[in-house]
Amino acid sequence: xxxxxxxxxxxxVPVKRNKKDxxxxxxxxxxxxxxxxx
Amino acid sequence: MKTKKxxxxxxxxxxxLCNMNCPHCYLQLDKVSSDWIDDFILNKILMSDFExxxxxxxxxxxxxxxxxxxxxxxxxxxxxxxxxxxxTNGKNLSLVNKELLDNLNFIDISFxxxxxxxxxxxxxxxxxxxxxxxxxxNSGFKRINAxxxxxxENIENIDDMVSILEIIPFQRIMFTPYLVTxxxxxxxxxxxxxxxxxxxxxxxxxxxxxxxxxxxxxSYHLEQANMSSKGLVQLAEQFKLKEKLILHDKDLLPxxxxxxxxxxxxxxxxxxxxxxxxxxGLDIKNFNNVNExxxxxxxxxxx
Numbered sequence: 001x002x003x004x005x006x007x008x009x010x011x012x013v014p015v016k017r018n019k020k021d022x023x024x025x026x027x028x029x030x031x032x033x034x035x036x037x038x
Numbered sequence: 039m040k041t042k043k044x045x046x047x048x049x050x051x052x053x054x055l056c057n058m059n060c061p062h063c064y065l066q067l068d069k070v071s072s073d074w075i076d077d078f079i080l081n082k083i084l085m086s087d088f089e090x091x092x093x094x095x096x097x098x099x100x101x102x103x104x105x106x107x108x109x110x111x112x113x114x115x116x117x118x119x120x121x122x123x124x125x126t127n128g129k130n131l132s133l134v135n136k137e138l139l140d141n142l143n144f145i146d147i148s149f150x151x152x153x154x155x156x157x158x159x160x161x162x163x164x165x166x167x168x169x170x171x172x173x174x175x176n177s178g179f180k181r182i183n184a185x186x187x188x189x190x191e192n193i194e195n196i197d198d199m200v201s202i203l204e205i206i207p208f209q210r211i212m213f214t215p216y217l218v219t220x221x222x223x224x225x226x227x228x229x230x231x232x233x234x235x236x237x238x239x240x241x242x243x244x245x246x247x248x249x250x251x252x253x254x255x256x257s258y259h260l261e262q263a264n265m266s267s268k269g270l271v272q273l274a275e276q277f278k279l280k281e282k283l284i285l286h287d288k289d290l291l292p293x294x295x296x297x298x299x300x301x302x303x304x305x306x307x308x309x310x311x312x313x314x315x316x317x318x319g320l321d322i323k324n325f326n327n328v329n330e331x332x333x334x335x336x337x338x339x340x341x
């Protein structure tokens with residue numbers, strides 16, 4: 001559980017995934033709302 | 039062009055002492071020690087190339103001696119151009135002074151309950167906690183977040199957990215479902231399903247209305263629930279929680295997240311959730327810095 005791993009610091013770790021239509025990594029769309037800047 | 043991978047976040051266990059005995063605690067290690075993390079380990083961390091140091095346990099403010107050492111560490115990290123945060127149970131927030139606040143980027147306080155239910159799980163004094171948080175906030179330090187770990191014993195208390203916004207306007211109230219972990223203690227709570235979690239959260243008007251209230255799900259939750267990220271997002275949509283969801287659906291290791299323990303073990307995020315696997319971690323003394331160990335763990339994970 002990321003909350004236990006790092007607390008809210010985890011909110012600044014973007015998750016990327018390979019999109020099928022683009023051969024490059026993009027910021028994961030589900031990673032909403034992270035406004036906290038480290 | 040291949041870009042060099044960056045170590046983003048080191049999560050650091052600075053000691054193995056705590057002044058609470060929470061029923062869901064995962065960070066129950068195999069022996070008790072009153073030691074603060076050795077300077078040799080801290081120097082290796084300071085020599086590493088990373089962005090942020092999150093001090094996560096066991097309890098950095100457990101006593102005055104450790105608090106003084108914490109202040110020294112946080113100052114060194116700031117002086118070297120990096121940022122720090124800490125997770126605390128808040129019991130000894132009265133030990134927090136201006137020097138610590140001047141050097142710390144934000145504080146996460148573990149609650150798992152609100153005014154009505156806090157003492158049931160954490161056996162702490164809610165009024166004292168409230169006063170100490172307000173004192174820090176009123177001194178000008180506004181970057182304070184709240185953490186709630188949700189399990190079988192507190193899923194009914196979501197309203198109470200959000201009502202802590204009456205203490206101060208926390209920047210974030212992050213809800214995370216409890217995971218079953220391999221540790222050396224006993225956990226007296228049970229995990230709930232992600233559906234039960236979403237149902238509980240969406241039933242709380244306070245949760246739905248509070249813009250600071252979010253739910254964080256990661257790949258380790260998905261793994262235990264045997265659920266895909268797509269299935270999770272559909273579930274979130276079903277409960278109108280998509281806007282509240284922060285989903286890390288991949289293992290955090292390749293994104294530059296790693297743990298260092300007070301004994302000098304270097305662990306992947308997955309290992310760090312399971313203290314019974316700590317002995318299998320790499321030993322920091324065999325590396326010049328944490329970056330080298332991270333790259334070694336990445337290589338091992340790929341092979």
